[in-house]
Amino acid sequence: MEEGPLGWGRRQEEVVDGWRKGPWTSQEDKLLVEHVRQHGEGRWNSVSKLAGLKRSGKSCRLRWVNYLRPDLKRCKITPQEESVIVQLHALWGNRWSTIARSLPGRTDNEIKNYWRTHFKKGKPSKNVERARARFLKQRREMMQQQQQQSSLGRQHLHLDEGGDQRRGACCTTGATAASGDNDCGSATGDACAPPPTTTVATEGAGADLVMHDAMDCFLCPMSCCDDLLVLHGAGGQAGTGSCCGSTASDEYGSSEEDGATWGSLWNLDGAGEVCTLW
DNA sequence: AATGTAGTCAACCGCAGGCAT
């Protein structure tokens, strides 16, 4: 989005306790960017002194994280990202920063806003409804399978290893996603901002590696992980390299069909319920 | 064309956890 009169843009600048508040000017942005470039992130409270900004540390951090970071995507949330958000929200609830770590280039604020806009009012899109329903369904099926397998005995373990390998691939999702910064372009045509940077890729991947260890089982049933962030945008039906045969992208091509309302499943309570199932 | 409403997004606020002293 353009720097300028958006949102708070028309507000008169106000100064409270010596701190400027309200919309950031391009000049302030420059100062902040320059500061981060030289000193790195962190130590936000010293930014005001070092960079000559009359902004609180919190404000500086927020501006950087939500707007100035070079790796941010500036395009709309894509269906596949939406799918990820749905899944992770089902798992974690309103832990936006955690969810955001799984979506390189997206901020917690962005995801939070997106969620509130699209789902909070009890009006999830049909895409998301179906994606979520499928996610829950496949997770159930997977649990059943696991139970069956465990009852079959250890001789089947090597078969599981095959599955583990697949899940292992899932663990690369972070890196894939990180390098998949361009995924938004195909879906929206919006100009994605800046080229991928290594910082987020590594950072995100690191976090994802940890997370996906726990998340594999959740993500795979629905999306088959690796393809999750990459393929869905391509029109939905074609080209989903899904190993499950049915991915969230299957959902997106189709039209109407009001899924049953997810109702309580859709809010935090529901999320908690979902999580406890595991 | 004018008005009303919903959607979007940037920013602020308060709180909690971690860390240094």
Add this chain to the structure above:
DNA sequence: CATGCCTGCGGTTGACTACAT
């Protein structure tokens, strides 16, 4: 060990934009 500071997170607000009537 206690206290204070810093950072990060989630919730909320408010202004602009887009769309519908």
